[in-house]
Amino acid sequence: MGELRADWRLRLRREDAHGPVCGAGVLVDQYTALTCAHVVRRPDAVMWLEFAENSGLEPVSARVLPGGWLPERENGEDVAVLRLDSPRPQARRALLETGLWGGMEVYATGYAEGFDDGMSLWGRIGGASGERVQLDAVTKSEVVRAGFSGAAVCTRPREGRPTRVVGLVVSWRGDLGELLPEDNRISFSYLIPMERIAELSPVIRELSSPQAWDHGFEERLTRWFDDPDGDPVKITVVPPGSGKDRSLRHLLHRVHVVHRGGASRPDLVDHALDQVTFPAGEYLAYWDWLRGAKPAPAQAADRAPVRPVTVLVDGLDEEPRPGPLIELLARLRVFGFRLLLVFRHEGGPGWTASRDRLLRPALLHHADTLLARLRSAEFSRAIRRDIVDSASLDSVTETADRHRAARHLIDGEQDPQRQLTRLRALIRALRADLRHHGDR
Template sequence: MGTPRWAARIRRSDGEIVGSGILLSPDRVLTCAHVVREGEPVTAEFVGAEGVDVPSVTAHVIDGMYKPEELDADLDPIGDVALLSLDTPRPADEAVQLHRLSSPGRPVRMYGFPEAHNGGIWLPATVLGGCGRDGQVQLTPLGPGLLASPGFSGGGVVDTETGEVVGMVLSKSEARHGSGFTFMSPAETIVQHLEDVADWTTGLEAVDVRLRSGASDADEALLDTLFAERLATWFRDDGRQVKISLVPDGDSARAATLRRAITLADRELRTWASTRRASLDPPGTVPSAGGHDLAVVADGLTAAEAADLIANRLGLWKPPDAPAIDRIRAAKATLTLVVVGVDKAAEPDRLLDLLALLRTRGSRLLLVFGEAGAHFRRAQSELVIEPTQRQHDALVALLDEITGPLASALRQRMAAVHSDTAKRALSALVRAYAIQQELAGTHGFVAGLGQNHDLGVFGESAARSADRIRSAIGTHDELVARRDELRGRLAAYGDLYQAEADHEDLDMADRYLAAHQLLQARPCDVPAAEAAVLHYIRSVEEPDASPAQEGEPPR
């Protein structure tokens, strides 16, 4: 966690610190394009170098290695990467390589040089997921005040578990998307924009070379538009965890369409040259960049070999002597996996066992078969039909609980006491009723097809509704308990006053009656009742208080 030797502090000619950089080789530094200007030299300072003095080296942008930030058709940012050449090389052991790694949900830390921390600091974050067409990744800070500020631009993002540099911070001075997040360009996206960076990038490439779209795949006749639309929809996450497709031998159009979708969904391979007619692609057929984390060909592959590829992509290297499948079973990490030719694997049944484990752990799977044989039917049954039916049954049970016991409990508490949480809870209840009616309107759910894309969305919405209603019930229960406590205190102080009073006091009687009526009201406004009770209690405890004092709000 000390200052990394590869971290470069970028300073312009006027002395202003404008960002960070990553030393990839003795004479190459990676940074954000908005940190530097083409043709203008900057100074790269290596604060983590050995010795007392901080080495300062003049650097400039390499011709052709500058990709400024632009906005795509969706107004999402793309690019913002640059590669610098150092006039004086640094020691080779100070450099670091980028690493390809499946990163969703992983803890990371980033290093930069923000204002007031010119010596550099680390900030922790969690990878939230991809965003936009460029394959950029959204990072969530672990707490308030931990959002990367402009001095982090161009800094390295380190995977906490493996220690590998997996990307570069894209933070800018102006807030993006309402702030609250930091953005990272992962290794694959950087290589897509700056091909030279591939020389300093390690890790398993996401796509098997046999699944990469070639020049011949650009033929219009080889595009199965409907299949392309379904693939693009799944890669954009349509709510289905598992998709099973058939690509029979000899179906060149379907095979080319599959290769095209896999290629376009990869951050590193997704370039304008990937299709050679990107602007002419039919609407809805282009998947999101980063739509998958790994795409493999299963032909002749054993289950152990497949597990090794998956564990490698997930960074599950420890313990090294444990079988890869055991490391996968023990890990929390998930990925979006494409397996082509499942039925042609060396061990199809054992491979399906591995895929079932991944599904159970939360991974998304696109499984491609050559024929609708026994293994295809097993995959449909075990990975789609049965889990979908269980998901449906669990959703129905949750909705029954929400609209039955939880709704009844909420109504009882709302009749007893007033709470500001009631309105949101009622909205959640209405949403649950709507989902229940939607499911009932299907006239018998056909789980066998496994095509109900809405189950995942419905399930998440129903779970949020249940949590909100349970929370509201808990809040109401606390208020009911407080109301009952106030009733007891009012009765006790009423008895105390009657025992000690030597004459009738109409003001005291009015105060008691006001508090009593507020406590008996349905629903009870507990804060208002509490104020009235405390006012009466104070009057009993301080009978000699002046009128001005008595008129003060009770404390």
């Protein structure tokens, strides 16, 4: 099955956060939403956007983006591109699809009178009607009605393939002109395709292009953020202005500390120390240590936060002197901070030093930690199964011992890249065995 709830489906109120529901909308990135111009009514209106299917997201006001007012005309335009007054990066945005064909099965969720929590209607793409496209419902009761304007027209949910938005509901029409679709002999819904909206709006054209986002990178990075057992140091290349770059920016809210290449290192020290609890009067001792001016305070490692703290260095290769920054990051690793190191160009300044001073030591330590956990898990399991005695003592941690032998061989590998490859393979195996023992 596809997703049951979607952050990107918006319920709209006009002028007032508590005003009546007036239509629907689509969140297309953390700053931008789409709806119909006739829902907004005026280009200077203030709209309130509610995340009807995720109560954990605060409603937000929005206004028409400059160049985003495309009112209804004979050629089929009826679009408003809205700019949120404050971004909502926590919300999952809609995936936009410009492909559309006759017979495609689609659905839309709107907020008709009496259905403020939403109702979904199904249909199939019919023929073109000017710049709009006819949406054929199975029955007249499934034709859209007031409250559906601006609603996303979505592809059929399928397991393993996320729903995509192919257009916006703009209107319905009945042959007798009656107020309700079912009171007419024939009724049809109409949508404006995403392809047409992209033609009208440069913003939507950019966000809906195949190169706009790097979905694979986004999914991998999201898994890394969600997994406390993920690699403690992650190095990635993100070319400026790429889809990967846009995906990274969409996930910046998941990071605790952001440092831009070339920015002040003392600022990084200050922001990092905001994440650490230490005894009163010792701030300067930690400050001087992180700057490299003095030795580490006693028991500095014991000050590691309970929950992992993530530091992003955005454009490490844009740092004029990467060496001191890398040494500072190595000291932050004493606190158990996770590091996301972004290079704008592969092999840029600081690449080799980051690998040797940050990535390899972190992965070696991580492998040792996982090994200790696996040995403990195996021993505990043997005790629970009552199989530990003097004869079996050497065999109850057999899997961990086998991995430990592989770990010792990695120490002897002279080629840094081959060592990293073998190290990552060992970590994957250890994680799999820990899952087998029910240890996350």
